[in-house]
Amino acid sequence: MKIGKFSFGIGDRFGHQGKAQLSALIKAKGAGIDIIPVWNKSNREHGIVGTSPEDVRQEADESVSNLEWKGEYYVDADHINLSNVDPYIEHSNFFTIDVADYISEPADPNKKNLFLEHNKKYIGDLRIPGISKTYRITEELLSEIADKYLFATQKASEIYQHIAHKKGEGKFIPEVSMDEVEEPQSPVELFFILGALAKEELPLQTIAPKFTGRFNKGVDYEGDLSQFEQEFEEDLLVIDFAIKEFGLPGNLKLSVHSGSDKFSIYPVIGRLIKKYDKGIHVKTAGTTWLEEIIGLAAAEGEALALAKKIYRTAFEKQEALCAPYAAVIDIHPGELPSPDTVDAWNGVKYADTLRHIPGHPDYNANFRQLIHVGYKVASDLGDEYYRNLEKYAEIIGQNVEENIFDRHIKRLFNL
Numbered sequence: 001m002k003i004g005k006f007s008f009g010i011g012d013r014f015g016h017q018g019k020a021q022l023s024a025l026i027k028a029k030g031a032g033i034d035i036i037p038v039w040n041k042s043n044r045e046h047g048i049v050g051t052s053p054e055d056v057r058q059e060a061d062e063s064v065s066n067l068e069w070k071g072e073y074y075v076d077a078d079h080i081n082l083s084n085v086d087p088y089i090e091h092s093n094f095f096t097i098d099v100a101d102y103i104s105e106p107a108d109p110n111k112k113n114l115f116l117e118h119n120k121k122y123i124g125d126l127r128i129p130g131i132s133k134t135y136r137i138t139e140e141l142l143s144e145i146a147d148k149y150l151f152a153t154q155k156a157s158e159i160y161q162h163i164a165h166k167k168g169e170g171k172f173i174p175e176v177s178m179d180e181v182e183e184p185q186s187p188v189e190l191f192f193i194l195g196a197l198a199k200e201e202l203p204l205q206t207i208a209p210k211f212t213g214r215f216n217k218g219v220d221y222e223g224d225l226s227q228f229e230q231e232f233e234e235d236l237l238v239i240d241f242a243i244k245e246f247g248l249p250g251n252l253k254l255s256v257h258s259g260s261d262k263f264s265i266y267p268v269i270g271r272l273i274k275k276y277d278k279g280i281h282v283k284t285a286g287t288t289w290l291e292e293i294i295g296l297a298a299a300e301g302e303a304l305a306l307a308k309k310i311y312r313t314a315f316e317k318q319e320a321l322c323a324p325y326a327a328v329i330d331i332h333p334g335e336l337p338s339p340d341t342v343d344a345w346n347g348v349k350y351a352d353t354l355r356h357i358p359g360h361p362d363y364n365a366n367f368r369q370l371i372h373v374g375y376k377v378a379s380d381l382g383d384e385y386y387r388n389l390e391k392y393a394e395i396i397g398q399n400v401e402e403n404i405f406d407r408h409i410k411r412l413f414n415l
């Protein structure tokens, strides 16, 4: 099983938008870009929404058969580890092996010595084809990289072997993710991480490093765009070199866990993957659920009233809702409208405040981020929420499709 060149991770918290998401990719196909859908859902989300890995598989299969999608598609066990992967094994065929928690844990001294021995030949000036600068590799640097990442690569391999043993080698796409950390991995660190993963015989097809800058949930990128561009370009060339040097799968590509809506880096990524003819996996994560709220608001009447109720509850519970996401959101409480103010809005005003149109006078990133982390509120409403999703499926579906195609795919592929 080998994943194709372009793929999108499409999260869908409540599992009702599979067809609308897929129809955005069908639209892209019509515009000449083949993008593989990957339905992803993390363990944390399953826990909060009360769904199971089997539900995601069912949603994917149903959407694909309903819309007669003939291409490949995947179901991603997102950010799993050894303690929670088992319920996913039967239903998933893409595994995001998350080893962020193991970074900086000490590796076995013998393993570290082996790592230093294997990489001794790179000491000196390392040149990577296509990159004009040289990397100065010293024994100290190798030792530091080992102390930071070697244990994590061994854990990745342990999790991979566990899945492969149960599911069968070659029956799934392995990804390794290290993105949920504060400190980014540099291109040279990425090179040696890939080498260590190859030594562990983990045939990874996608890798999700932490890139420079802030990737807050559901809002745009914050950081130094030119530094991002330079490192992203180096990462692409490092991967190319690592494939040849370490014998990793030829389709190995970068995976950008975007947290959604990184509009300002999309054109940079798009330009560079075009320049080097590379693939990419982009997780657009959970903003599909925000399109549900936008659709409900735009439907006015009882649906708008429900959207307002969700905001009021999220506003009241903001501390608890934000806590698990503290590292990936940035809300200024003083810029949140009061629930009484929101209650006076019409559907257009509510939708325009929530919808991510950079520069739109009504767009409020604080409002958007709070609702984004507030999906537990909708989940707690249970049937009341699901009933409305079904009743207003058409207007919601239009918003979901437009979001993925117009705001994500068009920017990434310069359509």
Ligand SMILES: [Zn+2]
Binding pocket: 079, 177, 179, 180, 208, 257
């Ligand atoms: Zn991630």
